[in-house]
Amino acid sequence: MSEEIIARASAGTFIGSEEAESGARVWRGIRYALPPVGELRWRDPVAAPRASEPVTCASAPPAAPQLPNPAVPLGDDAVIDEDCLFLNVWAPAAAEALPVMVWVHGGAYTFGSSAQPLFEGATLVREGGVVLVTLNYRLGALGFLDLSGVDPDAFDGNLALKDVLLALSWVRENVAAFGGDPSRVTVFGESAGGGLVTALLAVPSAAGLFHRAIVQSSPASSMYGPERAREVADRFLAEAGESGADPARLRELPVDEIVRASTAVYAAVPQQSPGRLAFAPVVDGSLLPEAPITVLREGRGHPVPLIIGTNRDEASLFKFMKSPLIPITEDRLLEMFADMRAEAPGLELPSVQQVASAYEGVRHRVLGLGVARDIGFRMPGVWIAEGHSAVAPVWFYRFDHSSPFLKLIGLGATHATELPYLWGNLDGGPKDPTFRLGGRREAGRIGARMRARWTAFARGGSPQAVAPEGVASEGVAPEGAAEWRPYDLASRGTLVIGREDRCVDDLDGALRAGWGDEVLSFR
Template sequence: MSPQAETPAGVVRGRRDSFGELYRAIPYAAAPHGPGRFRPPAPHPGWSGVRDGTGPSPTAPQPVRDFGRLDMNPYFGPGWVRGEEYLTVDVRTPAADDGKRPVLVFVHGGGFVTGSTRAALYDGRAFARDGVVLVTVNYRLGVPGFLDLEDAPANRGLLDVLAALGWVRDTVAVFGGDPDNVTVFGQSAGATLTGALLATPQAKGLFRRAIIQSGSGTGAFTPEQAARVTAAAASALGIESTAEAFGEIPDERFLEILPALAGLDLRTETASDPLAGLSPFSLVLPVQPADGLLGGDVDLLIGTTTEEGNLYGAANPGELGETLFGAGTARMARAHARSSDGRTYVYSFGYRSTALDGRLGAAHTVELPFVFDVADEPWLHGDAGLLGPDPAPDGLAARMHGAWVAFAKTGDPGWGEYDAVEFFG
């Protein structure tokens, strides 16, 4: 018999396997459509009867990303799967009981324009196997999620993540999780969003720990930079730069104008482009997250891969990786250690993938198969696979995944606390 969980919004049916139970496509907010795409997330009205949670949800509108020979589908997922009700979470749990297990909430990456809970890399079987409840989150992307408009709330994608964390607080106990032991973690854009939560007053009390994987504590746009993107988007669409005008435009047109936004010069007299031209969207904040941390007692685990920029095939990948990820990570680690009563831990991931004839190396995203303990999956190997033709090294996934599990359970990944001199000089 299929398992069922009774949430405050209604009963949801999942499926059971040897790893535990999986509940998919559970809405944490009302579907954003029309002008509502530019409003704060609204409470979901709930449902009667039993909701089918055995299949995946639609995804946020997003473009196709092409990395040439490298198969990045396990990272990006299937792309845009149409349907309005995509503000959803998937829940992997050992059992929907009263177990009060530690909870990990994952915020995916994708440059603020792509990604979803449907990506194969985010399979939570290993977390459920190891006694952790994993919640993965969809949020608004691109123009609806992050275009800055004077008559709309800023950072709507971040507001979605906040709403999802509120859902976790109110609902995860139904799925065997402990709402008082929540760790939010993200990678790339998801990591930058996670860092911003540490500087967001509304996030206080929603989580106990945070993990920032290959993000940046200095990745936010200034209002002036965001205004350039908004002006370019309005010009490409031939409309005024208001939420009312954008609310009438179909999502297809937002994707069609993305090439017109790529490569905008966002340098100003006071700021460089914090994303080095890799995305026209980011958070829009008066100060960088690393400079606006709220303190408190949230424990932080933060780090990067050693060759982040290799994923992008840039002529200067080392400089790109250091500018975009390394410097912002170092600044966030230092700021957290200074301002927080929580512990700070730093990692550096150096395993070199043999993909692309050995050139990919320890690139952006390569740590994810090890965090989720799926590094032996055949779809990550071969000539086009993210990890290349060679098998994953014995024991590395167990060590890295185990460190994430230990951090979620106890706040200690298994090594010493942060030392600025040791890690960043």
């Protein structure tokens, strides 16, 4: 049973529901932009006009066009449509001027949705006393292909990043009607979502749209300039049989053909150039003037407090899924280093021997997993934490916990495994084997601590695992919590999230020595 809840906002009147079972209020599928179809395909998003009639927000919004991916389940009833620019709002009962958390989902810039079952927000908002917004953005070639280099008058670029910016503008103008405080907005995301949050920290026009940020497992160094974007565009056009790049023909292409060509390019680019992604935000010199990894390393990002971190075994999922995205074998890693040296001959890259010194005692057969994890995720996190800590408080973490089953099959604390803990949605359905050998109760305790930390941070404080008075644990730190000290260059305190949390000084000292101080990025 549910009760209708009405929110009267600048964008219109929206009818949501209060779910008796969860105690949370939810508005699903609020349009924030016009459908990006027809003449608006590959064009900047256009804000939706104010709704003239009350809008019933009872159905999950369509996911952006994509092929099915078992690693990113959209849900049994998921609808896929090019008209996908919607968001969802969750709030506790009787919400008023609460901090706001805006979620940007991951999925290699090609998969995923705001409405995945994993991102049901009732637990997060109820325990944390926050208003939650989850948003869609365009994916794959429809969101990240930059055709502006082919015809700048007919096509715009960085579309997905602009989608997120427009959604954040909608939040600023409307979230108060749902019980949120627009002056306390924390944007957070994981994987590709974390990459987009990283980009936002370096986008000048994002200033004032958010006040805190959380970056989980961001491929922050995998963003490219116009030359690389043009190569990807040419490859896509050839794959789609549209090398003439006629705007009218491209806008008439069936969306299924765009997804097919997009998926082919997604797989081909990292096969040809190990370590590179086909689709990612473009360092275009205007919206995104410089590579975010450089801006943040030099302490020039928006000076907002930041949580950033990665998982201990990030790369094992990509090996398990036979994904082309991350080079793991020795020959592919050597090819990646050779490409980076060729592209930046003046850059002092560490030698293979120097990098290997960071992995003393690691078995040779898993050495590649460590190198791939650290070039793709961990070292960019270290570089960002170091630079950003000069301009704003930073809290750095590593998620180390894995269920007995994931440990048994060799995945461990791999990419995205922290998400069910954070969201409190540990039941992944009948096909999810994560807790087949037990560990669910322990995972529940770890997740409660994570939610308490993330939401304490969103409320404006430090991410200590203490819930607000009258919410969940009533201001008492959950069992197994530990003090999480801010990251600075003196102690480099890092929270290790596991069965019991612990704060460790200079956890990544050996990695820093092996990889050196020079920021390594793909161009």
